[in-house]
Amino acid sequence: MLDIRGLTASIGDKPILKGIDLTVPAGEVHAIMGPNGSGKSTLGYVLSGREDYTVTGGSAMFNDADILAMAPEQRAAAGLFLAFQAPIELPGVNNANFLRTALNAIRRAHGEPELDAVQFLKLARAETKRLAMPDDMLKRNVNVGFSGGEKKRNEVLQMAILRPKLAILDETDSGLDIDALKIVADGVNALRGPDFSALVITHHQRLLDHLVPNRVHVLAHGRIVRTGGPELAKELEKSGYAGLIAEAA
Amino acid sequence: MAAVTETLDTVQSVTQSGYKWGFETAIEMDFAPKGLNEDIIRLISARKEEPEWMLDWRLKSYAAWLTMEEPRWARVDHPPIGYQDLHYYAAPKKKAGPKSLDEVDPELLKMYEKLGIPLKERAILAGVDPDTVENTQIAVDAVFDSVSVATTFQATLRKAGVIFCPISEAVREHPELVKQYLGTVVPTADNFFAALNSAVFTDGSFVYIPKGVRCPMELSTYFRINARNTGQFERTLIIAAEGAHVSYLEGCTAPQRDENQLHAAVVELVALDDATIKYSTVQNWYPGDANGKGGIYNFVTKRGACRGARSKISWTQVETGSAITWKYPSCVLLGEDSVGEFYSVAVTNNHQQADTGTKMIHVGKGSRSTIVSKGISAGHSNNTYRGLVRMLPGAANARNHTQCDSLLIGDQSGAHTVPYIESRNLTAKVEHEATTSKIADDQLFYCRQRGLSEEDAVGLIVNGFCKDVLKELPMEFAVEAQKLLAVSLEGSVG
Numbered sequence: 184m185l186d187i188r189g190l191t192a193s194i195g196d197k198p199i200l201k202g203i204d205l206t207v208p209a210g211e212v213h214a215i216m217g218p219n220g221s222g223k224s225t226l227g228y229v230l231s232g233r234e235d236y237t238v239t240g241g242s243a244m245f246n247d248a249d250i251l252a253m254a255p256e257q258r259a260a261a262g263l264f265l266a267f268q269a270p271i272e273l274p275g276v277n278n279a280n281f282l283r284t285a286l287n288a289i290r291r292a293h294g295e296p297e298l299d300a301v302q303f304l305k306l307a308r309a310e311t312k313r314l315a316m317p318d319d320m321l322k323r324n325v326n327v328g329f330s331g332g333e334k335k336r337n338e339v340l341q342m343a344i345l346r347p348k349l350a351i352l353d354e355t356d357s358g359l360d361i362d363a364l365k366i367v368a369d370g371v372n373a374l375r376g377p378d379f380s381a382l383v384i385t386h387h388q389r390l391l392d393h394l395v396p397n398r399v400h401v402l403a404h405g406r407i408v409r410t411g412g413p414e415l416a417k418e419l420e421k422s423g424y425a426g427l428i429a430e431a432a
Numbered sequence: 433m434a435a436v437t438e439t440l441d442t443v444q445s446v447t448q449s450g451y452k453w454g455f456e457t458a459i460e461m462d463f464a465p466k467g468l469n470e471d472i473i474r475l476i477s478a479r480k481e482e483p484e485w486m487l488d489w490r491l492k493s494y495a496a497w498l499t500m501e502e503p504r505w506a507r508v509d510h511p512p513i514g515y516q517d518l519h520y521y522a523a524p525k526k527k528a529g530p531k532s533l534d535e536v537d538p539e540l541l542k543m544y545e546k547l548g549i550p551l552k553e554r555a556i557l558a559g560v561d562p563d564t565v566e567n568t569q570i571a572v573d574a575v576f577d578s579v580s581v582a583t584t585f586q587a588t589l590r591k592a593g594v595i596f597c598p599i600s601e602a603v604r605e606h607p608e609l610v611k612q613y614l615g616t617v618v619p620t621a622d623n624f625f626a627a628l629n630s631a632v633f634t635d636g637s638f639v640y641i642p643k644g645v646r647c648p649m650e651l652s653t654y655f656r657i658n659a660r661n662t663g664q665f666e667r668t669l670i671i672a673a674e675g676a677h678v679s680y681l682e683g684c685t686a687p688q689r690d691e692n693q694l695h696a697a698v699v700e701l702v703a704l705d706d707a708t709i710k711y712s713t714v715q716n717w718y719p720g721d722a723n724g725k726g727g728i729y730n731f732v733t734k735r736g737a738c739r740g741a742r743s744k745i746s747w748t749q750v751e752t753g754s755a756i757t758w759k760y761p762s763c764v765l766l767g768e769d770s771v772g773e774f775y776s777v778a779v780t781n782n783h784q785q786a787d788t789g790t791k792m793i794h795v796g797k798g799s800r801s802t803i804v805s806k807g808i809s810a811g812h813s814n815n816t817y818r819g820l821v822r823m824l825p826g827a828a829n830a831r832n833h834t835q836c837d838s839l840l841i842g843d844q845s846g847a848h849t850v851p852y853i854e855s856r857n858l859t860a861k862v863e864h865e866a867t868t869s870k871i872a873d874d875q876l877f878y879c880r881q882r883g884l885s886e887e888d889a890v891g892l893i894v895n896g897f898c899k900d901v902l903k904e905l906p907m908e909f910a911v912e913a914q915k916l917l918a919v920s921l922e923g924s925v926g
Contacts, residue, residue, distance in 0.1 A: 231881050232880075232881075233877055234873070234877070235873075254880070255877060255880035255881050256880045256881075256883050256884060256885055256886075258881075259880070259881055259882055259883035260883055264881075264882075265881050267878065267881075270878070271872075271874050271875050271877075271878035272875075273875060273878070273879070273892070273893060273896055274896055274897065275895070275896025275897055275898070275899035275900070276892055276893065276895070276896035280892075281879075281882070281892065282882075284884060284888060284892060285879075285882035285883045285884055286883070288883040288884050288885065288888065289883040292883070324896070341882065345882065345883070
């Protein structure tokens with residue numbers, strides 16, 4: 184599914200990713216943990232094509248396609264979804280309209296018929312109901328006036344509607360209370376299946392209690408310094424990153 | 433930054449071929465000789481079979497115009513206009529005025545079809561099911577260069593007592609009404625372009641809604657400049673008598689040409705006690721090419737007088753076309769508790785210049801006005817909001833709220849806000865809010881990450897920005913306007 188080899192990237196002339204090797208097989212959920220500034224968010228942005236970052240080396244193949252060569256919207260059409268750490272506000276743009284436009288763009292890219300407003304609302308309402316979110320989430324303007332928690336939940340709703348093949352969740356659990364955390368975890372768990380993978384960037388073990396990852400990777404100074412099973416997250420919760428980073432250095 | 437640069441490139445590349453109304457129609461035309469003098473005015477008046485008083489009115493306006501100078505205060509820049517180098521009358525050749533659509537030149541009908549205008553009775557603006565209810569029917573008056581070529585739904589309107597006809601016909605058929613109101617809102621010598629219009633106006637629409645009548649359908653005019661080297665000087669006069677209600681729509685296009693063309697219209701609205709006039713414009717005159725060559729000079733005077741108590745005049749405009757727009761649809765709020773509204777979206781791209789806004793003159797007690805202006809500047813364009821809110825001594829407890837927002841795309845465009853506020857009554861309240869923002873890279877990236885192309889993302893963000901104004905448009909027009917915004921900024925939709 185996702186195969187990253189020797190990926191290096193910088194912002195301006197400052198290197199951030201210094202050689203990432205990471206494989207996420209289809210159907211697996213991998214967690215990325217690591218101290219602040221280690222490059223976790225950068226990895227998400229680089230994979231989704233944010234233009235502030237320059238890829239300086241290495242490769243990233245997604246279902247055998249070179250995603251680094253694609254425009255962000257092509258990556259989205261290929262099934263890549265990034266849940267933003269700080270979701271962006273779009274004043275005056277209705278959430279339902281935004282999502283329908285996005286979904287139809289993706290459907291068009293796949294040669295599938297577009298959904299009209301009625302068909303879309305039916306689908307979207309089913310998802311809001313499943314995620315126990317209020318219907319008015321769809322009527323409101325994209326993230327405008329949303330609380331921090333609502334913004335994160337809106338990201339999960341978008342993911343549920345767009346049905347990606349690879350979801351990258353960038354600290355979607357940060358700042359959430361335990362109920363909201365469960366909604367995020369349920370959102371990802373509901374999509375789990377042989378054709379869905381996820382990279383979950385998080386600081387906290389507690390999300391991983393609800394969303395048990397197949398693998399846990401620790402990112403520090405732009406490299407993956409350790410990989411293990413779910414027990415690695417528990418170990419980090421107890422002992423922190425310091426020992427690991429020293430060990431790797 | 434990169435994303436925005438790319439947007440700019442996209443915008444620039446597509447707008448060069450983006451104007452899809454740029455075709456010319458081959459029709460035999462009857463021209464007046466080039467130039468302007470008393471003889472030309474007599475000729476126009478004669479062609480229109482006007483009574484003597486109308487000719488006198490024109491000649492007086494002309495005399496006033498000769499003493500006036502072009503206004504220089506607007507933030508627009510253009511080479512001198514050769515007023516003697518224009519045709520002041522151009523009309524499709526015909527034997528007599530068309531009595532029905534069958535008599536209209538088929539080339540003309542074809543053109544209006546291309547423009548998407550529902551000229552034939554029962555035809556309804558694109559995208560609306562013809563079987564839908566009656567109130568989606570729209571009566572159309574189509575003005576081609578200097579003359580009105582077809583007005584639809586006459587019979588239905590007559591039954592309701594509504595007069596909707598070319599103003600040239602009103603001068604002949606309803607002289608008492610025209611005499612009573614023409615030039616009373618915009619006096620002949622109001623300004624340079626209004627004086628010119630008063631001297632040479634050739635056609636336009638006349639609407640009279642009698643007391644207590646709610647106009648049974650939307651009224652609409654489509655203006656089209658087709659002939660080369662002509663100016664279009666239409667004149668519209670709308671009167672809503674006591675308790676009357678009317679919604680009027682106006683759309684405009686012109687062929688793509690290298691030289692500039694002049695459009696100097698005057699629109700006068702009169703609302704008596706408890707009357708409401710809603711006037712919506714989608715202005716899409718040819719804006720010129722990407723280098724600023726060609727395009728329409730749109731120098732227009734639009735003003736409404738709320739003469740009656742509780743009367744209301746609402747202007748909604750979506751301005752995407754024209755090389756230069758100089759336009760300030762205004763309300764003179766004379767009546768007690770009268771209401772004036774101005775909702776505007778002005779988009780400029782490439783080298784377009786827009787200096788547009790409104791004037792709200794509060795005279796009556798308790799009069800209220802609302803101004804919502806959204807300016808969008810892209811390319812090398814300049815977009816100025818210029819607005820006056822004046823509270824006169826008698827305007828006790830009058831209120832105004834102004835919201836002026838500017839959106840910049842790229843770093844070569846300019847947005848300017850010039851509000852004038854004068855209050856001579858201590859109980860009057862005036863509020864002014866203004867914002868300037870840019871389409872942020874992170875907004876574009878967010879949209880693209882969800883699968884939207886950059887063009888669709890810009891369109892979505894711009895439409896969101898304009899939402900408060902677009903929702904004021906009648907539904908059929910709102911859909912058109914949304915598309916037009918997309919085309920003006922991206923060019924690919926259509």
